[in-house]
Amino acid sequence: MILSIWRSPHGALLGTALALVAAFPATAATFSITDITGTWTGIDGNPWYSSGMGTLNIRWGAAATTSGPSGFNFTAASDVTIGSGDQFILGELTHLNFPIWSGTGADGADLALAMTIDGIVQTFNYSFTIDETPNNVALANCPIFQISTVPCDDKIDFTSPFSLATFTKGNANYTLELLGFSRTVDAFNPVTSFITEEYKASSGFLVGRLVVDPQTVAIADPEPQPNPEPQPVPEPTSLVAMLLTGLGGKGLKRHQAARRSSKAA
DSSP, X not given: OOBOOOOOOTTOOOOXXXXXXXXXXXXXXXXXXXXXXXXXXXXXXXXXXXEOTTSSEEEESOBSSTTOOEXXXXXXXXXXXXXXXXXXXXXXXXXXXXXXXXXXXXXXXXXXXXXXXXXXXXXXXXXXXXXXXXXXXXXGGSOTTOOSSSSOOEEEEESOSBOSOXXXXXXXXXXXXXXXXXXXSSSOOOBSEEEEOTTEEEEEEEEEEEEEOGGGOOOOOOOXXXXXXXXXXOOHHHHHHHHHHHHHHHHHXXXXXXXXXXXXX
């Protein structure tokens, strides 16, 4: 399933982050998420025609028109409190799809999502794939995901929904799972990719949730056990007395046995 094209007003900011609670069982773990930021850390493309690493906005390609190159913009959402498994908006991702010269495009881009969770900064890294298409072909020759009447649309999705980074709360490890892109914050229906028409910009709200990592569940420390009562160690003089007492007892038994033997004789 893919997302239809829509326009996003340039420069529009997200007012508040909307926690979208889905049909997941309630859990005891809750998280306070503040200071969400998104930083583009890399572009899989020609470095001579790439810019914006380390910022919210990246660009790639040698522009073939006055519209400029293609690129991504990221606008972070604001603070939110959620439970584990609750779906929430991380920010708005805008894809700019403008004509660029062949050989100057990009196949992917890396986004580092940082946020303060319960007072501790956590960073999760994700890679997005970019399906750049030719624009000088007939509409019938465009990819199967083509939805507009202008050749040819581009497609964006992410490589993996899970980050390798985890953090611990209670006795469990958690990670941030990307669920997809939602067209609006009040009509939640995320999809794993979206399409942008040529000469257009389209946006999607990036949706995620904090989930328990089943492969790295922390094991709770066992209850401390009380130390056993120490047993008294006999002093050397006591050991000698015990030894003499034992030897004396054995001598008395031999003497009594000898007396019984002489009487019997």
